[in-house]
Structure formats: structure tokens, C-alpha cells
Amino acid sequence: MRPETLDDNELLDALRDMWMRLDPPPEDLDVLAIQAIERAELDDPIVLELMSEDFAFENVRGEGERTLRFEAGTYEVLLRIAREPEGHRIDGWSTPAVHGVVRIECDGHERVTDSDALGRFAFVGIGSGTATVSLTESPGAAPAWTTAPFTL
């Protein structure tokens, strides 16, 4: 088997075999995967902790914008909150970016919207109070994540 005689598919086959032999999956990978699946099936959403809060253009009446950044594991959510005459406007961006149903609960009131393929979503006219935002990826499934409570 001379290298110059190998076509592309044969060379890729040889590479695949080499990587399988020299860098095999860890022996515990299947067990770890099953355990991760079992934990996910417990339906406990990941709670994203507030990592930072930045204010911009805030005036004495508390108008303006602020940006909250929530994070846990590989999940990150940014919420830009602006006060408008008809209530709060919230523009969100989540990673990993997935289509999903995003829900905001604020003092017993709930609103729902969809996130787009880039993980973006928006709410308008949200009242004041203590709120959480959560995302559900599949109909009927439990939320994948929920933010820690924050104040609007």
C-alpha cells in the first residue's frame, strides 16, 4: 500500500482507523453519557446565575437601559432591558442558539414568545416586579434553562 496509490476515500479510511486506534474514546464515555441523559430526564432546568449587570443611559427617573448577563455551564443569556412608557422592553440573546419557546414570568403574569435560529427573542410591555426567563426547546418538554430571578 503505497501512499501515492491511495485515493481520497482510502486515505480517509486509513486516517479514521488511525484515529480510532491512537485516540480512542475514553472507556467511561458511554457511562458518562448515560448518566448525563438520566440527569436531563429528571427535568430539572439549569438555573442560570446572574454574572453581571451593566447600566447605560440611566437617568434620575430610572429610565434607560441595563444589560444582564446570566450564565451556567455552556449556557449564556444576555437580557437588555429598557424602560418604555408602556412597560419594559426586553431583548434577549441566548447561546447555544436554538429555536425554542421563551417564557417570562413576572409577579404571576406570564408571556411567551419564540426565539429565532440565532437565539434572539423579545418581549414588550412587561410590568415591574420579580421576573424569570426560561427556554423550552421542544413542545411539552421541561425548560432547558431558567434564569435566576431578577428585578424589573
Place this chain on the structure above:
Amino acid sequence: MTVLPQPDLQATVVSMGVGESREASARPAHAVAADAFRSWLDGDRVAMTRLVHAMNPVLWHVVRAYRLDEATAKDVVQETWVRFVRGYSSIDDPSAVAAWLMVTARREAWRTVKRQADATPVEPVALEPHLEVAPSAEDTAVDRITDADLWRCVGTLSDRCQRLLRIVAFDDKPDYRRIAEETGMRVGSIGPTRSRCLDRLRAALVAEGQR
């Protein structure tokens, strides 16, 4: 919660890629995965272990193509399965489950690479413990390309080439659009780039044989 039984590692012989010739009796991973996924959707909880066992080797190599260290790669594979549990209902065609998992794994791996702004690529020394120092008697046969040759020669290629070749070696239906996004290449250039990377590898192997 349903406690899933531990996988029977001898239960299923799985081929890692498209090559039907290498193991005539082995079924491609994507076919085993599709059957297992259908069974799982029909209520066979044990089928999840077959799905995991079929796809984990593929997911491992796809993730390692991003040069993540072993611990991080394990985390990414686990996160891929978590995302599967939360998003499987979006897979309209069960035969697409392998592609869905591979795309998700690559997306997670790529995001992890980007998040780790200070991520240090895996040094060769960290990947080499599995490499035999001395060639075996089998490897010394005339004209035989050894694993050691391949390892050394592929290591001389650019990071982009190494990643691209490892992805396409294990993904029989690569998503060129997403690979293009991740590598900064145009979709139309991936095929030619793949060919050029293989040409460079071939040339490196020839040069290695002439030493």
C-alpha cells in the same frame, strides 16, 4: 426517572463511517443509531444504550477534531446528549438522528473553542501516549503505512486541514455550510480544500517513506 442499564459493549458491532468494505458484517453507525432511536421513541428505554454506544465513538472524534483536551471533550459529548434529551422531538426523520447528533456535537465543540479564548490547543505530547514508540513487526512490512506515519504526517498539516479531515473522516454526511461557518471558508471551497489537504498528506507520506 428510568434508570438505564449499562451498555453492553459487546452487543453491537458498529462501523464508524461510510466504509462498508472494512467490516463487512458491521453496520454503519448512522443505521444502528436510527434503529435504536426508533425503538426508543416506541418506548424501548434500553434502546438509548444502543444509541449511545453507536454514536459515542463518532461524537468523540468529531469533538476531538476541535483539539479539545480529553476532559473538555468528555464534557462536550455529555452536553450533546443533554441537548438530545431536550431537543429530540425536533428530529422529524429518525434516520437523521446521527446527523443531528454530529451537528450538535460540532456546534458545542465550536462554541467551547470560542468561549475558551485562552484555550490552549492540545500539545502533541498530550495526545501521544497511545502511540507506540517502536513500530510493530506488522508495521515494518514493506510499503505499509503505519499509524505512526499517518499521525506524524497529518500533524504537519495546518490546523484547518487537520480539523476538516477528521470531521469528514467520521461524518459521512458532513454539513458543509456549518463547517464553512466554523472554518471561515466558503461553502464551495470545502470540497477543493479537502482534496488539497489529502494531497498534502499524501505528499508528506511519500516524503516520509523516502527517508
